[in-house]
Amino acid sequence: MIILDASVLIAHLDDRDVQHERARSALDAHAMDPFGASVVTLAQTLVSPARSHRTTQATGALSLVGVVAIPVDETAPTRLAELRAETDLRLPDCCVLLAAQDSGASTVLTFDERLSSEAQRLGFATP
Numbered sequence: 001m002i003i004l005d006a007s008v009l010i011a012h013l014d015d016r017d018v019q020h021e022r023a024r025s026a027l028d029a030h031a032m033d034p035f036g037a038s039v040v041t042l043a044q045t046l047v048s049p050a051r052s053h054r055t056t057q058a059t060g061a062l063s064l065v066g067v068v069a070i071p072v073d074e075t076a077p078t079r080l081a082e083l084r085a086e087t088d089l090r091l092p093d094c095c096v097l098l099a100a101q102d103s104g105a106s107t108v109l110t111f112d113e114r115l116s117s118e119a120q121r122l123g124f125a126t127p
Helices: 006-013 020-029 039-045 047-051 055-065 076-087 091-103 113-121
Strands: 002-004 035-038 067-070 107-109
Touching (some): 006 020, 006 047, 006 055, 035 039, 035 091, 039 091, 091 107, 107 113
Parallel strands (some): 002 035
16 A cells, blocks of 8 residues: 655646645556545645535546545554654644555555655565
């Protein structure tokens, strides 16, 4: 499974985003792999569509790509705090790492260099 960061999903949904083509190419290159995203990442991704009353379109587009929501469980608060303390990443980025750990993902796809570095340090591939 490949865990997607909001940077990729936001760019994919917005064809005016400077990273749109990069996101489209990355998703196309891995189209045969299953995609997942933390429920927090998905909420972060849907903020702009919600502002413009386009959440139905956005969730449909995410569904077409095959993005599966990775839920959090009762251990998430402690584990997220530990990831934040260990990595000094922002909490939404820690949610990406937690989703990768919980889903057994092999890869984290992000355009964020710090998140990419930490994901690599934790043993995830970052194409």
